[in-house]
Structures are given as C-alpha cells and as structure tokens.
Amino acid sequence: MRGSYTARTAPAKTAAASRAGRGAEAFDKGLQALQQYLKREGGGAPGRSHVERPPDGSEHRTGVWLANQRQRRDRLQPAQLAALATLGVDWASA
Template identity: 40%
Template sequence: MVRLPTVDRHRRPGGRLRPGTRPSGEAVGRAAVAAGAAPKKKADAGKPSAFERGLAALAQYRERTGSVTVPRSHIEEIPDSDGVVEVKLGVWISNTKSRRAKLTGEQLDQLAALGLDWR
C-alpha cells in the first residue's frame, strides 16, 4: 500500500493559515490555561442559568394553565433582560427529570414547590 503525504488543507505554502481559518489550540491560549493562568470569565456571568430559566418558564406555565403537565413540544416565552427568551419547556422537563440524580437538594425543593416532586 502506498502512503500519500498528508496535506494540511488550511495552510498555505510557507506554513501560513488561509484567511478565515483558526489557529491551533496552543496559539489561541490553551497553553496559558494549562500553565495555570485563570480562564476567562464568560460574558454571560449575570444571566440566569438554564435551570433558572426553565424554572421561571415552568412557574409561568403553571400560573397560566394551573397544571405542570407540559407537552414535550411546548415552548414557553419568558421575559429577560434582553427582551423575550423562548424556553423549550417540555424538553427541559424531560431532560431535567432524566438527570434528577444530579440535581441539588435546593433544586429538587424548587421543583417540588411547583408541583414536580421526583424524590
């Protein structure tokens, strides 16, 4: 079997990257993180977590309908600092229930207060 030389299709002759391609991990700072430098903080540090958004959507749905039985395909719109956010509430409930062993006691208490007691 003949082995053909591998070609880096993103590099030009001379080792320079073509326009629109990204440099390798070491060139973008992975080495600095591995060496002990603190990773950058996310820009969304003040925004609610996915769990908090789902909880708010569930509370809004329960207040409007009087039930926590949500169809899997339901999408709930909740107000946010940036306007309105769509939460796939049915999918969120399904995923949260399947991962309930990883939830904290506080999160389980918050769900139980809304009518979802999975303990």
C-alpha cells in the first residue's frame, strides 16, 4: 500500500537536546583531562599543543580544549565556569 507509514512510538530527540548532552559530556572529558594534567604537573596551564592521555587509552587535546573554553566562556554554564575556577583557571573566575 502506497503512502502507508507506521506511527512513532517514542518522540524524536530534538537537535538542541542532543547537542547539550554531547557538549556536557565533552566538557566533562576535558575537565577530567585538565585535572589529570594539573595533578601530574603541579599547576600551570597546558600549552595549546598539549595532548593528555587519560587512563582509558584515548587522547585528549587538552591545550586546544582549554583555549576553546576560554573563547566560548560567555556560553559556558555557571557550574562549568566554577569547575574551571576551582582548578585555578584565572579567566573562569572573572
């Protein structure tokens, strides 16, 4: 039968909801990589080309991530800024 469609059983995810989930997950991964770097190095910001290797074996471009967060700081949530400020990121507390 032409034009016959089955009804959706679950509502479709909105694009905004999907991006927010991925964005929060990426921020958390970056924050964990930055914590690992600071714990090992004792402080200071990683250089832009720094790559951190978390225990799961992946690679995280922590220096680029931190630079991106700084450029987008006006779009970060207050809790995200507070988390960065707790780690000593000076621009996050301003």
